[in-house]
Amino acid sequence: MSANPTPVPNTTLSTSGWELKHGSRAWRAFIELLSSMRFAIALLVIVAIASIIGTVLTQGQPYNNYINQFGPFWAEVFRKFELYNVYSSWWFLLILTFLVVSTSLCLIRNTPKIITDLKTYKEGVREQSMRHFHERGEATFTDGRAATVAHLTGVMRSHGYKVKLQERPAAQEGAAASTMIAAKKGGLNRVGYVLAHAAFVLICVGALFDGDMMIKAQMWMFGKEPLKTNMLVSQVPEINKLSVHNPTYRGNLQIPDGGESNMAVLTMGDGVLLQPLPFEIHLKKFNIDFYSTGMPRLFASDVVITDPRNGKSFPAKIEVNHPLTYDGVTIFQSGFADGGSELFLKAWPMHGPSDKTFDLTGTVGSDRQLSNGAQSLQVEFSELRVFNVQDMSPAQTSGIKPKDKSSFMSSFDQHLGAPVAAPGERHLQNIGPAVIYKIRDASGQAHEYFNYMLPTELNGEKVFLAGERGSLDAGYKYLRIPADGNDSIDGWMRFRAALFNPKAREQAAAQYVSATLPPDATAELKSQLMVTAGRTLDIFAGEIPNDPKTGKPVVQAPGGLPALAQYLEAAVPEDKQQQASDVFVRILNGTLWQLWQISRENHGEKPATQDAAHEKFFDSAVLALSDTFFYPAPLYLQMTNYKQVQASIFQVARAPGKVVVYTGAVLLILGVFAMLYIRERRIWFLVKDRADGGSDTLMAMSTNRRTLEYKKEFETLRAASLGVASPDPTPDSPAPDNAST
Known part of the structure; x- marks a missing residue:
């Protein structure tokens, strides 16, 4: 029943598969190792580790991102090993190639043996071996050997088994002749091994070809x-x-x-x-x-x-x-x-006493050169976002204002606060278009900016959000600019320009003194308050006085509330700082209020009344003015219009290799199904002649997986063929008409 394939040169075929017969000993040992299961498993482990690296380490990112994440040394080490493109690296492809070769050799070695086993019924098993099987049974039939053999082969075929007979003549004088019935079922279980390994080879070859x-x-x-x-x-x-x-x-x-x-x-x-x-x-x-x-x-x-x-x-x-x-x-x-959307912007100065604007146009993906003669900047337009849905729940929109505006010596480590805070109930809302751009200085250093076109309502107040970050892997920090009564940014920008105007600050200090002191106040008191108010406003505006001893600025902060806090800590004893801070707060608020009135008057607006709406705007404007010292751009680009181009x-x-991969996937499914759900079973019956004309029958059964279902199947087959229900039948056990136990 078995066929002997024609041997190929330098190889021979045995029940163990193809074996290399020629070549050096080292070559044969190498082929043996390459085609071994342990070598394939070792390669699979390496591929699995590489896949983990490729999953954990984000692939295909710009090299600068890896430098920021790992530092220059390790970024270069990982780059040498091509860990940023693991699946296309030379070493990964080499390992995958060796894995394909190893699996192919393993398949070539074992397929002939599997084919031989499929054709073999193993009818040469001996009686002594059959008696050592776990599942076995015996019975004596009154019919002769030929009738018993016909009965047993019929039972096997009715249960889907393939049958082969072997006649065994009497071995010696006086011994009984016998017939061996060998039956098998579920041989496709071994085919599943071939299909699964062939599928793996096809999938890898297809992946390599399409990679x-x-x-x-x-x-x-x-x-x-x-x-x-x-x-x-x-x-x-x-x-x-x-x-x-x-x-491909x-x-x-x-x-x-x-x-x-x-x-x-x-x-x-x-x-x-x-x-x-x-x-x-x-x-x-x-x-x-x-x-x-x-x-x-x-x-x-x-x-x-x-x-x-x-x-x-x-x-x-x-x-x-x-x-x-x-x-x-x-x-x-x-x-x-x-x-390449068209952008229309208005550029506001963020430094100096000017509030003059100029129009700027550009397209997304392009850049513009700006220069005032002393400084050159490059504006790079990165992106236009028409839809910006944010979580606007109260817990998410809290700002960075101190709980008590008079205690401004605390919480100054938070400048340009984050757009969201603690998690809470989500309230998603589209807050309008935004533009993203970079401003690069002459040295090549750049900051990225994220400016919303429309004011956003936070905590019941409308503010313009101006985001900034120094690197792409950092989060945006936002300057919150309050919108004026016309929902525009103009009022705050004029307020900012007035703060950096020395004459306007001097005028504001004088108006504050006049509004605070009674008409009959002494000239000395007026002079002292004028000096204090002017110094307070100057320090807030970034005009930091120098220490007469060292010649260096008395504070390190560039301006705003942090500069005033540091000045108090340096100039006032610790036990009097709280009292002094209260005085400074009143003076600062008073002078800034007068400064705001001056900026409104200079632009033809009426003086602001001290109602809730104006006071809220004023408080937010002061905090925004303080934060401008930490806003690195000399310009604020306000988007006024756009023309979107998608x-x-x-x-x-x-990918022609996908057909190969799909074929491999189908074979893999079939192979795994065959290996898991198809069980190979083999049954042997040895039927001997008796002197009284009857026959003795010995039954044995084996499988590659001994399960409960297999044991039930054995009991069913034994009862159908031998008529017994237990390995050691009792005289009361039922038996077929032509059998006795």
Whole structure:
């Protein structure tokens, strides 16, 4: 029943599979190790560890992000080992290749043995061996051997077993002749091993083919190099482009509304390769819909595909989870971005006594150079966000105001507070458009800014939120600028300009003295209060006096409330600081109130009355003025209007290996099912002649997994074939008509 395959050169086939017979001893030992199960398991462990690293360590981020996270030394070490792109690193691909070779050799070695076992009934088992099986039984039949054999083979076939007979003549004179009935079922269990291992090989081969290995092979064979500088697509040299006939790739392309492209971008390390597509994609319109939380609910692209080879075009719609496939290339809706929206801004000075503005325009993704002759700045427009849904619950919108505005010597370590605080009940609200931009100085240092276009209501007060952060991995800190009675930022900006105007401060101090002291106050008292009020306002404005002994500023803070707090701590004894702080608070509030009246009067506004609305604005304005000393930008860019241009991000993939991977996945399912749910069972019956014309029968059964179901099956088969229900039947046990026990 078994076949003997023809041996291949340098190998031989045995029941153990293919074995290498020629070659050096070291070579044979290497092949033996490479095809062993322990070697494959060791490689699997390494692949698992690498996968953990690739999961824990965010892949494909800009190198500067890793420097900020790990420091220059470890960032460079991780870069040498390509841990930022684990799954496309040379060592990971090498390990995966060895794993495929090892599994393939293991499969080649063991498949012949499995095939041989499938064809073998093991009918040569001896009687002595059968009596040592766990599951066995005996019976004596009154019928002859031929009738008993016919009965037993019929029972086995009726239960789905394949049967093979072996006639055994009398071994010696006087011994009885016998017939061995060998039956088996569930042989596909062993096939599951072959299917599972073949599936693993197919999945790995398909993954390797569709991965970066083919791209790297082309780079090595044809001298392709990643592009590491920004330039127009039309200017990119051929050395940075792959062939349009590239068999496998996965890249991205971004197309604005009304635009078209036939060039995908493939990220390779710290550079990119351009992949020409065999067709052109024209984006007619990008559509997006949002949930109430501000998260995108649906985004889709209406496109027109044009094939330049035949000039044919056809419209299509690409949605998330509904890709388009043409000419072997699958186009996925990956995301969306800004396609170059136009921004219209008003620039307010944040330093000095001027409140003059100038208009500024730009597009997202571009930059503008600004200069006043003494200082040069570069404004880089990063993003326009039309929808900004934030948690506006009371617990989330608390500001950084001190509980008691008179005790301003505490809590000054929080400048430009965070937008949210402690968690609480969520109240999501869209607070309007915002613009994100960077301001870079002449040395190349940049801060990123996040300014909302409209005032946001926090704690019952409308404020303009101006976010700032010094690095991309830091959170935004927000300057809260109160909106005036016209819901504009103009009132506070004029107040700020007046604070930095020495003449306006002197006038405010004089008006405060006049409003505070009675008309008959002495000239000396007026002079003392004038000096104190002027000094208080100057320190708050950042005009810090120098220490006459050292010649250095008496405080380290640049201005605002922290500077006044440090001045009190340095100039007033500790036991009198609380009393002095109360005096300074009254003087500061009084002089700043007069300064605000002056700024309003200079712009044709009526004096503010001391009602709740004006007092709330004033308190918030003072805190915002104090925080401006920690706002690093010399300009505040207020977005006045915008013209949004959407862009769709597509992922394009040519992955012929996916058919191989899918085939492997199907084989893996079948293989695992066969190994787990199909049990191989083998049964033997040894039927001997008796002198009285009857026959003696010995039964034995084995399986690769002894389960409760297997034991029940044995009992059923034994009862059906031998007519006994226990290994040691009693005289009262039932027996078939033609059998006796």
